[in-house]
Amino acid sequence: MSLKILAVTGRIGSGKNSVEDYLRDKYEYKIINMADVLRQMAKEEGCGLDRQSLQNLRKKYGNTFLAEKTVKIIEGLNDNKIVIGSMRRPEDFLIPKQKFNDNIKLIVIEARKDVRFQRIKKRGREGDPKTIKEFETQEKKDEEIFEFKKIFSYADYVIDNNGTLDDLHKQIDKIMREKKMNIILIGPQGSGKGTQAKMISEKYSIPHISTGDLFRDAIKRGTALGAKAEKYINQGILVPDEIVINLVKERISKHDCKTGFILDGFPRTLSQAKMLDSIVKINCVLNININDSVSIARLSSRRQCRKCGEIYGKEVKPKIEGRCDKCKSELYQRDDDKPEAIKKRLEIYHRQTIPVLKYYKSVVHDINGKQTVEKIFEEIFGILE
Ligand SMILES: [Zn+2]
Known part of the structure; x- marks a missing residue:
């Protein structure tokens, strides 16, 4: 007893x-x-x-x-x-x-x-x-x-x-x-990863941690790490692993992570995964799979307003084609949403992600990302329960 x-x-x-x-x-x-x-x-x-x-x-x-x-x-x-x-x-x-x-x-x-x-x-x-x-x-x-x-x-x-x-x-x-939910969420752009992260976070009351938010928060709070990260971001250079891992470490040591967290956008590379492994045990890696063609179709349909920056896509279409609902300005396709640019991004994504998935092999779950948002979540729910 x-x-x-x-x-x-x-x-x-x-x-x-x-x-x-x-x-x-x-x-x-x-x-x-x-x-x-x-x-x-x-x-x-x-x-x-x-x-x-x-x-x-x-x-x-x-x-x-x-x-x-x-x-x-x-x-x-x-x-x-x-x-x-x-x-x-x-x-x-x-x-x-x-x-x-x-x-x-x-x-x-x-x-x-x-x-x-x-x-x-x-x-x-x-x-x-x-x-x-x-x-x-x-x-x-x-x-x-x-x-x-x-x-x-x-x-x-x-x-x-x-x-x-x-x-x-x-x-x-x-x-x-009692079961800790230390989750990593992996998926290419256009896989709906962010939406799923939010849903998991709400369902299980564990924080959704994205590196982008970590950078913004550290910069806003004016911490030493934030100042370092800001320098790189302003120059358009990838923030070095040392800084990212320290920000992640700081974040997951907070009380709200005691029963778990969802990491979104991290670790991106094998070396980051190894660093993460030395500070916390991950019990679940959710890998949302979609074909490159689906990714490209979803992202290349994205249009942005030239004036106010509003984004439209397959799910949110403008009322008048090519015109912003909010300010009636012209919509355009950003260079990095053009198929060639997306292909390049996906290439890098696969090259970096495959070793990460191999590294976490024993806890990886593949999820079909070509379904509706609800169906994807059902699949994730089944795994987490
Ligand atoms: Zn607009």
């Missing part, structure tokens, strides 16, 4: 109870609520739950009495799936962690201040702050007492709970699936 303990923490109004309820109802976890443990202890001691009483308890039993009591309760249980709820102070987590090691994982629930305030207001319990100002004052005090920032730094998973209950449940499901 393998013990699985999930510790849940978050600031007031972040939705800790909703997380606990869902883990209990859907995944049959037993909830040990630290607030209840404390209440029970206070009752046995014949004291209250005010700050002075708690201080006295700490004096009597030591600073970590509540965490130690909770560990004892868990050890006395026969259950193997346990949630420790209402965890607040760093030691509430560190003491059980010392005891249960890798069998315990910390889930941190984050939500914006205004969202949390609205939740508290709706709850309308006695003593709840009535204005955002009151709320902020209380938060400041809580921050000092509970050291949220410190306990948050131990997070194994971070749930972003600013949305609906449904969004919250989706994120919990994702954590419970």
